[in-house]
Structure formats: structure tokens, C-alpha cells
Amino acid sequence: MEELLVYGYGNPGCQDDAAGVLFTEKCEQAFRGMPGFCTEINYQLNVEDAYLISGFRSVVFADAALPDPSGTALPGSCIEAIGDGPGFFFYRIHPAVQIAFSTHAMNPQSILGLCEELYHYAPACFMMHIEGESWDFDEEPTGTVLQNLGNAWDFFNSEGVTLFREQQTHI
């Protein structure tokens, strides 16, 4: 079984929707060659990803998100929060009880739920959400999302990795 999968999804042709893919590319550059480390990117998640994540001990999904209007990405009461900062939030996810399933895409919780059901195994899964602001047909991300991406990466590359490893030990 492999150790860690970082999986970014979104459409890089739609400006800030690229955030998850860009985050994954940063991870790839930084951790390339590390035993048991893999990355994956796609437009969106789908059923076959349940099979993919069944081969890993831990998975970090990375995706873009709308800014939270309240200004608080993760409320303090959310015990699953691992970390948040300007323009990003990082938290643990669990298998979905009820799934939201559009015609052709699934959310990470549903992927995890399907994995658990089909393969009787659920890796430790985490979500990195990076806030964007513009989603037009353009390959150029906004300055805002790049700033947020930098914040997310700084967190993940320092304390995020540590915190995430601590979480793993409690699985």
C-alpha cells in the first residue's frame, strides 16, 4: 500500500478553479521521489477514484472554493478542523452517509464512502480548500487565488504536514 496521495481537481481552463491542481503541482515538485508519495489531477472526482484511494494510507484532496462570506473559514466548534488561514482551510473528512451526486461528479466524502463500501477500507482523508474569486474561461488564475495558494502551501509544507501525521496516528 502506498503512503500518501495528493489529489487536486478542478478545471485549469476556468481561472481560479485551477487552485486544487496548482496545489497538487506544488506538492509534486516538493515531494517528488519520496517513497510512497503520489499525485493525481483531474477535472473532477468520480467513481473510479474510490478504487484509486483504496491503495493509499492517506489522501489529501485539494480543490478551489468560494470565499466564505462570514470571513471565518472554519468555525472553532468544528472538531475536524486541522488548520485554516487567509484564504484556505484544511480539515479531515469522513465517509458520506448520504451522498450528493450530480450526473458526472462526486464529492470527496462520497468517494470515501464508496471506497469503504466496496473495498472495506477507508484511508485517512483530508481536504484542502483554497478560496478563489473568478471562474471565467481563462487559464490565468487571479492574484488573490495565487496568494491564497501560497498561504495554503506554506501551511501544508510546515505545520500542516506535521498535524496531518499526528492525525494519522489516531486513525
Added chain:
Amino acid sequence: MGRKITIEPVTRVEGHGKVTIKIDDEGKVSQTRLHIVEFRGFERFVQGRPYWEAPVLVQRLCGICPVSHHLAAAKAMDVIVGAGTGEGLTPTGEKMRRLMHYGQVFQSHSLHFFHLASPDLLFGVDGDPKIRNVIGVAMEHKELAVQGVMMRKFGQEIIRITAGKKIHGTGAIPGGINKNLTKEEISPWLEGEDPLNADKMVEWAQGALDFFKDYQKKNKDFIDNFSAFPSNHLSLVRKDGALDLYHGVLRAVDSQGKRILDDVDYQDYLKYIREEVKTWSYMKFPYLKDLGTEKGWYRVGPLARLNTVDYIPTPLAQKEFEIYKAYTKGKPNNMCLHTHWARLIETLHSAEMIRTLLKDPDLQGDDLVTSGTHEKEGVGLIEAPRGTLFHHYAVDDGDLITMANLIVSTTNNNVPMNSAVNIIARSYMENQKEITEPMMNAVEVGIRAYDPCLSCATHALGKMPMDFEILDSQGQVIQRVQK
């Protein structure tokens, strides 16, 4: 006072759709509409871009069926670079594209049947919505769900090896393809470890088809009568009348099987097809020009294709096609839920095609691209999983795109989907004191049979359809984010 029922969004349908059903004081359905309320802007966006960018650019339209747009745009650009209209490519170029396309159809059809249609079939339209989904299928019918996952994965892997990468693939280029396939690249999918190989995919596709036929026998009334209505049917067919999802000529038949369009070169599609605009939807309403808006609308997709073609050029799918045609005594099939039957026959055909193509030595050829005298305008058509997909471009002397017109499969099915909503609403909701979830799901089942991709159909600009929830320890929603 009459009531107005709104179902928004239509679940398990990509993009943002909204169904409104008006019921008058007597409890009768007075109006039904499937609204598409997103802004359409992609056709303007590509203007001013170099033509050779189009096959990659159009994949931004939709993360659902990027391969279909990629290939339709590439076929249009083949015309622009003088490489002909689908028949002028080198054998390697054409077969690589076909393999990519059949991989796309195989994975898309598999996903639709196993994870979108089967929950409604296995648990019923009125089944508990908590389990009427793919995880419910996994809990109750694990083998079926596992097969669906692996079939989808197989198709995605075929796309990956032919398109080069999962996002913004560059496999097809104007006039051909940018890579071939080595035997080493092919081997895992042709003779690889069970179950991810072509033989197993054929076997499972046949199994899914057998499952559906058995289900249909046991639930004949539901499958045959749910939202059945007569219509015209349109698709590409090969010159000799065979099913061909990659290239051919346009053919349309009416509800009785009479050919109302035949052997039409799709470069001339504007002579035969028009699009009507209505104030309440951003999605247009295509129709056959000679028949007008009232009588000229048509269906596209698996049901339509098996109504227009004469035969299927792979043995197992042909055998199933004969059984399928015999059920309607050779006449066109107008039964909405038989779309699933047709889709599974095409799934089997796609698996057979993939297996055949993987064995073809032309995939190792080095002659990848062809060209000729440049043209100023080109049309590319393909039979995408959901139906006929039109891409039409014009370029100027500087090779920049000056015009783009796209008619996507879901747009072609606009009137049929609206008809389905109307028929189902009348059947399920008239004279009912209470409109229940199963009644609304019945409407969605009718729409889902067409496997619509609304983000694609509207070429939506702006927000992407993404949303998620953060739960507290008690499972309560404490934050909801949409994008």
C-alpha cells in the same frame, strides 16, 4: 388558487437545471418547463484565438465530456487545414482518435448505467432516496457497483493513453494526432491482469445488458410505458448505414421509420437544421428546417442512433441489436427507458471496438498528420455519448477564429426532455393532494434518461457547479460553501 412546483436543482444532472410545473385549481398540470438559466458565452470566448488552439480550448467547456469536444473541434479543424472531413486522415491518426472516442463512450455509458440509472431501477423510482444512489447500489449489489467502477476506470485509461493526459489532453490536433501507441502501452489493457483488460470489459458489458433485459422482462409495464412518446430521431450513420460513433453522414427518421433526412454531408448542416430561441431558457431548441419548429424536433443519443442505423459492425452488439429491433418489429423505438437498453448495446459495441482497435498494428504507425489546402470554414460532428455534437468554426486570413457555433447533444434533446417532463408530470402529479419526493424523482428519472450535461449545453460562464458542507460532531451542517 393554482400551485407552482419548483424542482431546483435537478439532482444528478450536471450544471444548473430547474423544472417548474404549474398546476391549476382543478389539479391539472397547466405548464411544465425544464429551464436552463445559465449564461451562454463560450462561442464568443473562442473568437480571436488561433484555430489550432480550439481542440484544447473547447475542453474548458465542460469537465464531463472534454474528449467529445476535443474530437469534434479537431474534426472541424481537419477541414480548416485541408485534411478532409473525417476520411482524409492517416490510418494511425484516424484509429487513434477512434480508440480515444470509444474509450470515452465506454466510460460514460458505464457510469450512466451503473451509477445513475441503476439506483432507480434497483430501488424503484419511489425507493428511499437515502439509498437510491451509487452507495446504495454498492451496499445491496456490490458486484454490480464494482464492475461499474472498473469499467469506468478502463475507459478513462484508454483516454489517458490516447489523449496524453487527463486534463486538457492534446492527442488530437488539426489534421491528425500527436502520438501513436507502442505495443508496451497497449499490452496492459489488451491482455493485462484481470479485470482491467478488454476481454473482461466485453464480458461485463454483456453481463450488464443481460441484467437490463432480465429487468425489463420483469418490469415491462414500467420500462415500456414510462414517458414513451413518438418523435423524430437523428444521428450520424456510416455511409453504408452502420453504427459509427466517430464519423458518417446525417440521417433522420420519423417515429414510423421513414427517412426524413439521409446521406447528408454534415458540412451542410445549416441547410437542414435551425435553432429556435425561447425567452425562458438559455438552451436553444434545434429542429429540422423543412419540418418547422412544431414537427421538426428530434431526439439524439443511444435511442435515436439505434433507430437510424441499419446494423452494428461488431458481432456481439449486432446480435443484441437484432433482439432489440425485433422487440419493436423493426419500427423505431420511442420508449424513453429503452434508452438504457440502447446505451448498453452501445457499451458492448464500444468494448468490442476497443478490443479490435488495440490489436490493430496501425496504432504503431508513424504517419500521424496530414494536410492540404486550407479552408476558411469547417464543421466537425461526432456522436458523443449523449448524442450528436456539432462544432462549426470560421477563421480569417490570420488563422484566427472569427465565428463558432456549437450544438451539443443536450441542446439537441431540449424539446424531448421538455416533453418527458410534461408527460411524467401529467401522469404522476395531476389531481394529487400532495406532491411527494417520488413524484418529483419520476420527473428527474425522465430527464436523466437523456443523460443531460447542462453546463455543456449552456456553455456557462461564471460559477462552477461545486458545493460542499462542513459538519459538526453531531452531523449538523455548520457551514455550506458553494461555488
